[in-house]
Amino acid sequence: MTSATAAHPGRWVLTFVCRDQPGIVHAVSGAIVQARGNILESQQFSSDDTGRFFMRLELETDVPRADIVAVLEPVIGRFEMAWQLDEAGRPKRTLVLVSTAAHTLNDLLFRRRSGQLPVEIPLVLSNHGALRDLAEFYGTPFESLPVVDADSKAAFEQRVLDAVAEHDIELVVLARYMQILSPELCEKLRGRIINIHHSFLPGFKGANPYKQAHARGVKLIGATAHFVTSDLDEGPIIEQNVVRVDHSRTATELVSIGQDEESRTLRQAVTWFAQDRVLLDGARTIIFR
Amino acid sequence: MTSATAAHPGRWVLTFVCRDQPGIVHAVSGAIVQARGNILESQQFSSDDTGRFFMRLELETDVPRADIVAVLEPVIGRFEMAWQLDEAGRPKRTLVLVSTAAHTLNDLLFRRRSGQLPVEIPLVLSNHGALRDLAEFYGTPFESLPVVDADSKAAFEQRVLDAVAEHDIELVVLARYMQILSPELCEKLRGRIINIHHSFLPGFKGANPYKQAHARGVKLIGATAHFVTSDLDEGPIIEQNVVRVDHSRTATELVSIGQDEESRTLRQAVTWFAQDRVLLDGARTIIFR
Amino acid sequence: MTSATAAHPGRWVLTFVCRDQPGIVHAVSGAIVQARGNILESQQFSSDDTGRFFMRLELETDVPRADIVAVLEPVIGRFEMAWQLDEAGRPKRTLVLVSTAAHTLNDLLFRRRSGQLPVEIPLVLSNHGALRDLAEFYGTPFESLPVVDADSKAAFEQRVLDAVAEHDIELVVLARYMQILSPELCEKLRGRIINIHHSFLPGFKGANPYKQAHARGVKLIGATAHFVTSDLDEGPIIEQNVVRVDHSRTATELVSIGQDEESRTLRQAVTWFAQDRVLLDGARTIIFR
């Protein structure tokens, strides 16, 4: 992290959740005034379903982080907030898991290099070697570990956990990683794994969604980025997109047509996560776009 | 039907289905040349799933219908075609079933009066009286028959069948008609009933799809027009549309937001059906747009 | 307006614009706390182009309007705000001008009756009589005054101004009203007239945009709702939508295809205006969706 100086004020993202009640915005904005902060962006949501209040603020100030926290602490205590304060634009440390399909990885790496995706990727981990060249072209370390049985699967998942610890990983992205994660891994990384599913959920869960879509004769196919839970393809949805198809498309053509939606949907979800725009409200997500 | 004269050549729509094999297009186009016809529009599709060949042709000729049929008959026989030849633009006789929601009926009636929907509607039939005024404003006969138990439901369905016979109905439209039709009625009118379901099928079948969509936290809601079969919300899909929503929308707001998609999706399906652009290929539809 | 009581707290929309500077949010939220208010929705925007700060708040309180204003006044004065405080959901008094095309009027009236459009329409004014039946079916007063020359045009515009005064009109909607308003009228009602233009502006300004679109061979046609200024089709854009077309569509078919986009685009713009979600930032609009 860079430290703010008077000459270069820092920009921060504050997000928090607490029970909905009067006075929250005033208390928080008061603390920000105390921290000589200016609010640049602000979004809030009161959930009727859970009675909770969600807020995301971007602020600019020339005081250091510790001073911001000091003035926030009484407010945090009073409202019993779950909160986070992060430097705006700081790239989130991201581990990407892949198998053999290249399109979503290519999109993530290309956009990251273009400076459009606020993540750093210390490692791409795969159960195949196929995407090594692509990762390395973008200067990203790549490891592959075959997953062929229960033992090798356990070893792969242990490698995931080790990599998470080693690189202080904040986000794990399943970029068309074609293995189901164990419930234990899902639980340990709860709220930190994003998957791209190649259908418009909740339609066509599980394997071969394009084949299912073809058989059902849908007129739009889609992609869904969601948090991974131990309940397959049932985790909270972050983003979805669809594209029109017609009767003349084979299941194989749907696979190709859907790639754009998969790539853009996953990239969008990762971007929002990295910008602290995704908050969890039970089984649903709040997206402060 | 108007009869074609040399001065006013008739325009016809020919659709047919047969086993896929070489020579079909040449044989059909030969018959059309014989009938002094000019092909104005032509679409075809070979189904890999079922091995069948589908074609839709619009043609112009100054010979009467009987003469067209006469030259087509040998071709029809040779290729064992299921076929249909109809005057282009002839409004299809349509029975509309409604309950209390007005938006899809309003859209159909408004578009029909504007000359944009090629149907005539000799009757709107409802299990409530709520939409009488709307139907009558558009000069459309309206009847209501309460459906409260098995007997009244049977009576309603008998009235549907009677109306179909009486008005020589070609299409029955369920414009947010909130009763499930009996398997017998579905069977009798197979391929002639179009329903609008207020979700993006196959997600959220059955009752209260917007409530289901809200609970699941989807980021797009949709509407699906499909043929009705005895398998609820599982009939062949004709058209689908979606619209973006976010976390801040209540289930009630989704109901309102979805109305546009329901109206346009149903209207599109009815239009295509009325233009003989919808053909059945097993559980899927061929749409010759 | 209804008055709030302790048992039935009032819901209010506060919008304001001022020079961007630190402390605004805190000062405003402090006043709201003083007024025993709870902030239900909040959006803000700092314009880099003009250096101005825009905010919209929805709040709930059991104190009357005068008390809210009293606590706000020092803040308003300190920051030199242009501001507005209105009861949330209060229907805006709207004058609709039409010619002969029915689709946007039909959509507005249908949605208003369904309770989905927060306006009241004391008068529909037209230069033709064609839409009288439609207006009257929805219980809306209708007047027509022919516009055939400079004198009758001046008389029509005077009738507009009289109606605005008489009904205390807050918004004038040109629902496919096919006359160009005089610069004087545009100026007098600046920021209060919304037009629907049947193209994706800035493409195809002026007359016959669908014909222009056909000639140019565009692959998407669109609609644009914008504020009217004396500079034809150049006023600030509020909302735009497009729909895909292909080479086979005639200019006449484009007219029909575009109706949906015109209706939904105009309705969306009117809804946002009526909910105080549209603010002006020079030649651009801020939309707090």
Added chain:
Amino acid sequence: MTSATAAHPGRWVLTFVCRDQPGIVHAVSGAIVQARGNILESQQFSSDDTGRFFMRLELETDVPRADIVAVLEPVIGRFEMAWQLDEAGRPKRTLVLVSTAAHTLNDLLFRRRSGQLPVEIPLVLSNHGALRDLAEFYGTPFESLPVVDADSKAAFEQRVLDAVAEHDIELVVLARYMQILSPELCEKLRGRIINIHHSFLPGFKGANPYKQAHARGVKLIGATAHFVTSDLDEGPIIEQNVVRVDHSRTATELVSIGQDEESRTLRQAVTWFAQDRVLLDGARTIIFR
């Protein structure tokens, strides 16, 4: 080209244009029957604007190309057709011109390597060296020649013409090539140069369209793939897409947001061209999707 054998029948694409008149389809399909061909796909269009008839057919036959041509020749002569018969799926030889923006080139090269873009790219030619690495990662020859004045521009354009001759180029793609081609070059390669313009034409022609779009406050930004003519940004449009933006986006953010639409729009246009699905009808294109 591969030669068809009885065991491996060839698949061909026939496209032609002629004056619209009766009997064309029958004559062509008769020739195809003579060539032992089976029609797999067929599309046609009669242009009211120009009185011309356009057709594209995909057919399968086990006779060699010369035999197909032999049976077609009388038909071609009789109807005075401009025609083309190409092997289906044959990759078109494509020269890509770029400057420094990587996204459209990356998309084309990635899709080509995935087997989804039916082109071969013997050369990427640039006025900068910036994209050499990217081209070479995908195994594509890359040359750069600076363009700084009239002479170097002439030299660059001569290199284009030489490369076209040397590699028997069928299509030149301007993948965000930021120089205006001379009228002479446009004329020599008429109907064979596709450009991607980063706006929804005809809005925002010329330089800095995203800056123009921001200033005008449009609510959707877009991309347009079109044939290049000597009339800047006025050539026949092949494909267009748009994406929604709001007031909070800076002109710089629009540049980033628009990249997806540019990439997909250009790729779509190139794919259709390579599949012989794009025909010219005066200033408009016929797209047989």
